[in-house]
Amino acid sequence: xxREALQEYLEAAGAEIRWRRxxxxxxxxxxxxxxxxxxxxxxxxxxxxxxLERAVAEMGDPAAVGRDLDRLHRxxxxxxxxxxxxxxxxxxxxxxxxAARFLQDSEADAYFRRQGFGVLLAVGVLAGLWFSDCxxxxxxxxxxxxxxxxxxAACLAGWLLLPWYDAxxxxxxxxxxMPVPYAALLCRLRGxxxxxxxxxxxxxAVLPLPAFLVPSTTAWAVSAGTMLLTLGGAAGLGWFxxxxxxxxxxxxxPAxxxxxxxxxQNPGFRAQMAVFFHxxxxxxxxxxxxxxxxxxxxxxxxxxxxxxxxxxxxxARVLGRWVFPAASGLLLLSAGLLLRRTARLQSRxxxxxALSALLPLVLQAGLYLLFNLGWSPFAPLSLPFLSYGxxxxxxxxxxxxxxLSVFRMDSLLRDSAGTAPLRPRPGQWALxxxxxxxxxxxxxxx
Amino acid sequence: xxxxxxxxxATGMLLxxxxxxxxxxxxxxxxxxRERSNHVFDLKAGTLYPLLHGLEQRGWVVSRDGEAGxxxxxxxxxxxxxRAALQAQKERWDxxxxxxxxxxxxxxxxxx
Numbered sequence: 001x002x003r004e005a006l007q008e009y010l011e012a013a014g015a016e017i018r019w020r021r022x023x024x025x026x027x028x029x030x031x032x033x034x035x036x037x038x039x040x041x042x043x044x045x046x047x048x049x050x051x052l053e054r055a056v057a058e059m060g061d062p063a064a065v066g067r068d069l070d071r072l073h074r075x076x077x078x079x080x081x082x083x084x085x086x087x088x089x090x091x092x093x094x095x096x097x098x099a100a101r102f103l104q105d106s107e108a109d110a111y112f113r114r115q116g117f118g119v120l121l122a123v124g125v126l127a128g129l130w131f132s133d134c135x136x137x138x139x140x141x142x143x144x145x146x147x148x149x150x151x152x153a154a155c156l157a158g159w160l161l162l163p164w165y166d167a168x169x170x171x172x173x174x175x176x177x178m179p180v181p182y183a184a185l186l187c188r189l190r191g192x193x194x195x196x197x198x199x200x201x202x203x204x205a206v207l208p209l210p211a212f213l214v215p216s217t218t219a220w221a222v223s224a225g226t227m228l229l230t231l232g233g234a235a236g237l238g239w240f241x242x243x244x245x246x247x248x249x250x251x252x253x254p255a256x257x258x259x260x261x262x263x264x265q266n267p268g269f270r271a272q273m274a275v276f277f278h279x280x281x282x283x284x285x286x287x288x289x290x291x292x293x294x295x296x297x298x299x300x301x302x303x304x305x306x307x308x309x310x311x312x313x314x315x316a317r318v319l320g321r322w323v324f325p326a327a328s329g330l331l332l333l334s335a336g337l338l339l340r341r342t343a344r345l346q347s348r349x350x351x352x353x354a355l356s357a358l359l360p361l362v363l364q365a366g367l368y369l370l371f372n373l374g375w376s377p378f379a380p381l382s383l384p385f386l387s388y389g390x391x392x393x394x395x396x397x398x399x400x401x402x403x404l405s406v407f408r409m410d411s412l413l414r415d416s417a418g419t420a421p422l423r424p425r426p427g428q429w430a431l432x433x434x435x436x437x438x439x440x441x442x443x444x445x446x
Numbered sequence: 447x448x449x450x451x452x453x454x455x456a457t458g459m460l461l462x463x464x465x466x467x468x469x470x471x472x473x474x475x476x477x478x479x480r481e482r483s484n485h486v487f488d489l490k491a492g493t494l495y496p497l498l499h500g501l502e503q504r505g506w507v508v509s510r511d512g513e514a515g516x517x518x519x520x521x522x523x524x525x526x527x528x529r530a531a532l533q534a535q536k537e538r539w540d541x542x543x544x545x546x547x548x549x550x551x552x553x554x555x556x557x558x
Binding site for chain 2: 036068
């Protein structure tokens with residue numbers, strides 16, 4: 001009888017909460033409260049049944065509670081950001097087509113069709129991840145290690161196929177996705193000491209190594225840089241014991257030393273750095289490229305060979321050098337606003353997860369800009385959503401989708417102290433109640 | 447003072463004050479409020495949770511899942527902006543209470 005009263009109360013409250021994913025966590029909090037109150041009544045001498053009934057009666061009107069909670073718990077869809085990404089995708093499609101026409105590329109139409117397919121794929125990937133349940137990465141202990149394992153295994157498979165198949169793009173794309181499960185892994189390390197922080201820092205340098213080996217030094221640097229900045233963000237939030245300063249030192253010190261060592265061991269990177277600092281020593285190769293980009297006197301030959309890498313330089317040539325300060329300002333403004341919104345997320349795991357999806361986009365855009373100015377020793381990956389092919393469009397859309405999903409699910413993301421919170425399944429729940437479990441299921445509303 | 451149930455006002459200030467001492471879960475807050483107010487404030491759970499979640503949306507409190515007595519509970523803790531809001535609400539409340547006290551006790555007559 002008492003259990004039926006509790007079930008009726010929770011069903012009545014839950015029926016008012018329209019966001020089905022929110023029902024489970026909210027009803028669990030209410031049922032926990034009832035269980036506490038019932039236990040208190042039992043200590044005052046009531047039997048278990050009457051204690052539970054009285055505890056339910058103390059809760060008040062379930063429909064009113066449900067309505068109040070419903071008003072507060074709605075998915076936070078950031079339509080403005082999604083629209084911004086869509087506009088960038090369409091602008092990229094148009095600008096790349098215009099560039100191909102300008103350069104009288106005979107493949108311009110075929111290229112346009114391919115990019116059109118890429119934009120459609122990117123929109124699908126973004127929407128799919130946006131409306132997915134990103135909390136899974138945090139709720140299930142196995143989810144983050146499994147995701148990292150799958151990404152590493154796919155990189156390894158690509159690397160093994162290297163003699164027969166160019167695995168560089170695949171490894172690059174997969175490496176750019178690694179910071180997201182890495183951030184979910186960090187959320188599990190909350191409250192740990194220096195050893196865990198040190199391990200987190202070293203993992204940041206080691207996990208993206210497939211990109212380093214392919215080799216794509218830029219993808220490795222963007223992925224490792226994102227992971228280290230995310231780890232720094234977690235340390236800044238005071239997630240680790242022993243103080244923020246010590247945590248930052250342990251997170252970044254050994255990892256940066258390892259990163260520098262890896263780069264200095266790479267003969268290709270050493271040669272690239274020598275040309276970057278002394279371009280006049282290589283006047284017919286990469287040095288010529290750096291010099292001309294820095295001086296803004298670039299030639300059509302650059303674009304015809306690899307137009308996507310010089311998209312901003314191309315625009316600057318056609319429209320004027322003001323393109324660079326305008327692009328820099330736009331990038332800084334967008335990054336600043338997005339980081340500010342990320343910092344304002346309610347949940348700390350949400351902040352870390354959103355940061356890990358946002359930073360690869362910002363770092364890619366920054367490196368692309370610097371390269372087009374002739375001031376980046378790293379080759380560019382892509383100008384997110386604007387420049388490059390189907391693979392980068394899909395990967396960057398996936399990162400934007402994760403970012404949007406975190407905002408959407410923010411109110412359901414919780415800091416957990418090594419516990420596995422209840423899974424918010426849409427239709428039915430098994431709520432802990434005393435020694436037993438209370439099963440609640442909802443039929444679709446008419 | 448604001449009267450809306452979900453708007454942090456008088457009751458919100460009391461909850462922030464409780465949380466400024468230590469983090470608590472919902473049932474603890476109701477019990478502490480009842481005890482410290484000598485049963486003047488006997489908050490219903492149906493009022494508490496929407497209010498707490500409203501404070502959380504404003505960034506004045508944060509919550510986490512923690513374990514206590516073998517069960518997972520949702521603990522709430524005050525944030526830095528929550529402390530600032532509490533301070534501002536305390537000052538408004540002090541001014542309001544001083545005004546009421548002044549009227550009830552005869553007050554200070556000016557220009558008489």
